[in-house]
Amino acid sequence: AQSVTQLGSHVSVSEGALVLLRCNYSSSVPPYLFWYVQYPNQGLQLLLKYTSAATLVKGINGFEAEFKKSETSFHLTKPSAHMSDAAEYFCAVSDKEVSNFGNEKLTFGTGTRLTIIP
């Protein structure tokens, strides 16, 4: 069964500083990996996803993530934090198709709340 671990439930960075949110996955087969963002009182929306093409994936709002199989990691980064980046971020994993059912099920991490310091 697949799982993800997000290290650090809370991360604070200064405006303009590097953002690094960590995600490690466990999967019995090559995974698909996702980062979602949740702004206050809203649903989750997709930031970016890895589906076995390029290992460096670029997403919306200047975020990117790199798939590293040797480290089983998919960390999210942004070179320069903006006040509008304050939100909760979720890493998620799904398995590549191994059966006719259940492939679309996502397993989410526990989330990392990002605070931006002015």
Add this chain to the structure above:
Amino acid sequence: DAGVIQSPRHEVTEMGQEVTLRCKPISGHNSLFWYRQTMMRGLELLIYFNNNVPIDDSGMPEDRFSAKMPNASFSTLKIQPSEPRDSAVYFCASSPGTSGRNEQFFGPGTRLTVL
């Protein structure tokens, strides 16, 4: 595109009452998911449907919870009777297919408070 629509956005009820949450997925999407989010337990998948058929309901907490999808454009999640521990934000999401590479599109959620 209107996105995933959920109603009501907020629901306050008393313990023992029946609660029905509603979801309209994005047109053309054939997978639908119900999640529950709380501070203590995070984001939990309750049940999901593919082509209106329940595929996995292992996350449904107990028999008080039931979900239906009578057609491709409508789903309900019912709690009967409700309890204070059911207080949470309930999200509906839909996706366009059965591939694990597909993005899930989330609705705005229903915030349920059971007194």
